[in-house]
Amino acid sequence: MTPNPFKPFMGFLTFALLLTSLAGATKVLYVTHEPGRWHKYTAQKKIFSQIAEKAGWELTVMTGEHEPQIAKLRTPDFGKGYDVIVYNFCFAKSRDIEAQANLVAQTREHGVPAMLIHCAMHSWWPTYRDGKPGAIGPDYKGNAKADPALVAEWKKKHGDKPFPAWGDFTGVASGRHGPHQPIKMIKVG
Numbered sequence: 001m002t003p004n005p006f007k008p009f010m011g012f013l014t015f016a017l018l019l020t021s022l023a024g025a026t027k028v029l030y031v032t033h034e035p036g037r038w039h040k041y042t043a044q045k046k047i048f049s050q051i052a053e054k055a056g057w058e059l060t061v062m063t064g065e066h067e068p069q070i071a072k073l074r075t076p077d078f079g080k081g082y083d084v085i086v087y088n089f090c091f092a093k094s095r096d097i098e099a100q101a102n103l104v105a106q107t108r109e110h111g112v113p114a115m116l117i118h119c120a121m122h123s124w125w126p127t128y129r130d131g132k133p134g135a136i137g138p139d140y141k142g143n144a145k146a147d148p149a150l151v152a153e154w155k156k157k158h159g160d161k162p163f164p165a166w167g168d169f170t171g172v173a174s175g176r177h178g179p180h181q182p183i184k185m186i187k188v189g
Contacts, residue, residue, distance in 0.1 A: 028057045029082040033069040033089050039119055044088060066091075073099035079106035083113075090119035093126070095147075097154055100124045101164040108169075122174040124166040126150050136163045144168065 030048055032041045045061060052059040060082070062072060070091060072078065079085045085106060094100070100123075107114045128144035135148040144165035154163050 026057055027083045028052060029060050029079060029085045031062045031087050033066050034063050070094055070096050070099045073103050079112040085112055086115045087120040088117040091123040094124055095126050095150060097164055104164055104169045116170055121170055121172055128165045128167040142168050
């Protein structure tokens with residue numbers, strides 16, 4: 001029998017979204033892109049829709065091809081009116097920091113909680129992985145290695161507004177897929 005590749009994803013997603021449901025979220029925006037090159041976003045969207053239906057959520061799906069989806073993320077207030085936004089996409093090589101900064105603003109400025117699924121954690125590599133340490137400036141306290149040209153472009157347009165390093169928003173930003181093995185959990189406290 002072939003193992004179901006979505007089983008771990010479904011279990012984690014069900015648990016995480018159950019917590020969101022208990023917190024009172026009823027209006028959910030699910031942001032993805034199709035088709036996926038590395039992941040089966042269409043199948044994952046279907047699973048998410050089933051979970052949303054069982055949970056009684058009002059679900060809106062924002063999907064489309066890769067580049068048009070990034071453009072949609074530049075729309076101001078796209079998250080307005082939602083209780084939570086779930087991001088399930090891979091924009092690893094995107095240099096569109098205006099879209100990324102607007103996505104972050106939906107949570108930081110407008111207060112809409114975000115949940116990032118898998119590949120969304122390693123998006124916008126040029127803002128934290130593909131550049132040089134110290135590129136963001138001497139006052140930056142994070143670990144991002146941003147592309148200096150991207151930082152210069154941001155500063156020219158936004159002045160002293162902090163550079164949007166993706167890992168600073170996600171808290172955990174990855175630069176590639178890890179080993180295909182179970183995660184070992186260790187109690188530390």
